[in-house]
Amino acid sequence: MASSVVVDHSQREMEIKAFHESKAGVKGLVDAGVTKLPSMFIHPPENLLSYSLPEEEDDHLHKIRGLQFPVIDLTGFDSPESRKWVVEEIRSAAESWGFFQLVNHGIPLHVMEGIQRGVRAFHELPQEEKAKWYSRDFARKVNFFSFHGDLSAATPADWRDTLSCKALQDPESFEAIPQICR
Structure with a gap:
C-alpha cells in the first residue's frame, strides 16, 4: 500500500514565495548552511521508486560507471535521411x-569548456549579483531561476538552479549575457 503525504498548500505557497523573494536559489540555501530540506523539494515516498536500467543492450547507449544513457551521433545530420533518423533518436x-x-x-571542446567555466563562475557569484538575473519571466533572453513549473501545484520542486540563455543571434543580444559568462 502506497503511503500518502498530506500537503499544506498554504504553508507550501508561503515557503515558495519566500524562496523566490530571496532570489538566492538552491545554491543560496546550501551556502546559507541549510540543515533541513525545505518541504517544497521533498517528493512523496511513492514517487521514489527504485529505477532499474533496461536489460537490453543498445548500440546508442553509452556506459559510464555502469550507467547507460543515449548517445546520439550527428554525423551526416545535413542529409534528409540522417536528419529524420536523428530527430527520431532525440525524440x-x-x-x-x-x-x-x-x-x-x-x-x-575548448568552446564547450569555456561555456562550462562561465556557467560555473556565474553560480559562484555572490547572491546579490545573481539576484539581478533571478526571474520567472521566461520571455526574457536571460534569466536565473530555481523552480521549474507551476508554483501553485503540489508537485515537488527540483533541487537545481538554472541559468537560461535564449538563442542570442544578433551582436546586441550578446550583451544580455552576464559578463562573467562571456
Missing part, C-alpha cells in the same frame, strides 16, 4: 530518458 531519448549526449556536433 525517443527525450521521452524515455529525459536527457542524452550529442556527439560529432562540430562544437570544439
